[in-house]
Amino acid sequence: MGNLLSHLAALLALAVTVSVSPAQAQVSGTVVDDATGLPILDARVTLRATEVRAGTDGAGAYALAVPDGAAMVVAGAHGYFSSGAYVTAPTSGVEIRLEAVHADDPAGAMLEPTDCSSCHSVQFAEWSASPMGNAGTNSWVLDIFDGTGTAGGAGGFVYTRDSPEAAANPTSECAACHQPLRWLDSNPVALGPLDDPSTDVTHGVSCAVCHQLADIDLTRPNTPGVDEGVVSYTRSTNPSEVVMYGALGDVNFETYGVMRASYNPLLRDGICAACHQDANDPDGDHDYEEEGSIISEPTYLEWLNSPYSDTDSPSYTTCVDCHMEGTDRARACNVGLDYSRPPGQVRSHRIEGTTAAFLEDAVTLTMNTAHVGEVVDVDVTIHNDRTGHHVPTGVTVRNMILLVTATRDGADLEHTGTQLLGELAGVGDPVEGYYAGLPGKIYAKRNEGADGTGPVFFTDARAITWDTRIPAMAADSTNYTFAVPAGPGDIEVHARLIYRRAWRSLVDGKGWTEDGHGRPLEDVAAPHYGHLMEDVQVTLPGPPPPDAGVVDSGSPDSGAPGDAGLPPVEVTDGCQCRSAGSSSGGGGVGGSGGLFALVLILGVLGRRRRSARRRSRVTG
Known part of the structure; x- marks a missing residue:
């Protein structure tokens, strides 16, 4: 996907395309329930493989402007198998009857990813390498749960050993998100070990976890993972009823024993609440929405409470729009079909979040500097103008560090302000990435336990001490002053924004040198000891000799x-x-x-280490 302006322009173009009055329509009709004949409200009717679509009203009526001649019109509605009709436009009175999806049969199977791979080989390859596909074998999660993920995993916090909650809740709810098939088989259940060869562990968040999900109760978004009673699935022992849900609504393809298509708009955003929004349960009553339950994964509600979730806003952007980038592929499957899809409709299944491209295109950093007499004054503002939720987001150990320095001839100038980094930036030698005490600010959320100390892991949290993260479309500004001794020489002012995957103390305690998926961990690597998101440098000319x-x-x-x-x-x-x-x-x-x-005011947009494609962001 391109930058935010391109995305909004595309939305406006789409709005023009699909806003069709009945007087202009060349194909019109109704969508009804096949069993009862009653009209279906809010069905999506689409000229297949296009962006030409319309919704049905209370009478089940729709109207589409389509080119003259033969066309396939497909109707989809949540809770129904999709169906279509070949028409010759112009025409009217086209009735499309939809069969209701059957009730869930727990005896039925959740399809294996290999069942999908023969028809969706590209998507299978993308998913296999994605964080979703490897969620069940994330070594960091095992290290936090029971200390078994890496050689040093028993260091630092270990839930089963150190949490006061472990006695009453020995399994925790980790498996409900990271090994959801294991959780669905039998819950509550602890995480399976990394050497467990079962597909419930190795497949992580599999195809079926998303595409067989029928519904989610979004009035209870803080319940962790695929918890029964909040998330429901559609399984069947009848080969003719193997439902696969999708977000387009214009797929009426059927393969006996493998899939029968159904439209589910939740796959664009609501489904993400299952694992990217949750809270703890201090009193153990299974009510995660009550006062006293501390939110740990906040991303879904951050998006929902932003303008990006408003379908009437020009900023409207879903989770899928950002994290499953549109591709130029003309088909979503290997089966030979008589139609091709336009660019952008077939989406990547890499499902990216905190990759370099996303991190470097998440925010904009600006810096104003003034050199007056013996003082350099620096104002730094971080604008969350490219991300559809807070930055950073996700679990509470995620953090960003703003580091501001002023030097002359390579020597640091004395910082005379009060804006300093705290101990969560790491206590130790700054040369090795321990930045506590230096000018800057940490952007994160800090929890505290029942005794008021912190930070604690979200399982043990009883309050949020502070939350300095930046909401979508908001900005945060900080000020720094540096003393300039007499003498010549230019002054270099430097602001860096650095992303870290965990508190430095936790990283050190576990001895982590790789992330949970085996990639080199930037948090412990020079020169930035984290991933450089933004980098702004300004030279202030010094006095002449x-x-x-x-x-x-x-x-x-x-x-x-x-x-x-x-x-x-x-x-x-x-x-x-x-x-x-x-x-x-x-x-x-x-x-x-x-x-x-000398008074010099500079408003500088940073030198950005950007990918060629700039994105508007809506990552966890």
Whole structure:
């Protein structure tokens, strides 16, 4: 997907395309329940493999503007198998009857990813390498749960050993998200070990976990994972009723024993609440919405409470729009079909979140600097203008560090302000990435336990001490002042925004050098000790040497009479203190009694380590 403006332009174009009045329509009709004949409200009717679509009203009526000639019109509605009709436009009175999806049969199977791979080989390959496909074998999750994920996993916090909640809730709910098939088979259940060869562990969040999900109770979003009573699935022992839900609504393809298509709009966003929104349950009553339950995964509600979730807003963007990028592939499957899809409809199943491209295109950092006399004043603002939820988001150990420095000739200038990084930035040698005490700010959420100490893991949280993360479309500004000693030399002001996957103390306690999927961990790697999201540098010119305005008349290279001097340097739109005719009574910049004052205001957009494609963001 392109940048935010491109995305909004596409939405506006789509709005123009699909807003069709009955008077303009060339195909019209009704969508009804096949068993009862009653009209179906809010069915989606689409000219197959296009963006031409309309919804049905209370009478089940729809109207579409389609080209003259033969066409396939497909209707889909939540809770029904999709169905279509071949028509010759213009025409009216086209009735499409939809069969209701059967009730869930727990004796039925959840399809294995290999069942899907023969027809969806590209998607299978993408999913296999994705965080979703490997959620069940994330070594960090095992390290936090029982200390068995890595060689040093028993260091630092281990839930089964250290949490006061472990006695009453020994399994926790980790498996409900990271090994959902295992949880659905029998719950509550603990995470399976990394060496467990069963597909319930190795397949993580599989195809069926998403595409066989029938519904989710979004009035209870904080219940973790695929919890029964909140998330429901559709399983069947009848090969003709193997439902596969999708988000397009124009697929009426059937393969006996493998899939029968059904439209489910929850796959665009609501489904994400299952694992990207949850809270703890301190009193153990299985009510995660009550006061006293502390939210741990906040991403879904952050998006829901932002303008990006508003379907009437020009900013409307779903989770899928950002995290499952549109591709140029004309087909979603390997089966030979008589139609092709337009660019963007077939989406990637890499399901990206905190990749380099996403992190480097998440926010915009600006910096204003002023050098007045013996002080450099720096204002830094971080705008969350490209992400559809808070930054950072996800589990509470995620954090961003803003680090601000001012140097002259390689030596740090003394910071005289009060905005300093706390201990969660790491206590130790700054050269090794321990930034506590340096000028800057940490963006994160800190929990505290029942005794008021923290940070604690979300399972043990009783309150949120502070939350400095930046909501969608919001900005945060901080100020820094540095003392400038007398003497020449330019001043370099540098602001960096660095993303870390965990508190440095937790990383050290576990001895992690790789992330949970076996990739090198940037949190412990020079030069930034985290992933560099934003990088802004400004050079403030220092004062000229004391004799800069005097030319030695005896110099053979002067080329001018001894009293000519150097021409004045004029600073426009500011003080004229570098001009020879200073009104302050001084003798100009070259005189021994001269007054030097330089005010320089710079609004600088950072040098961005961007990917070629800029995205609007709606990642967890």
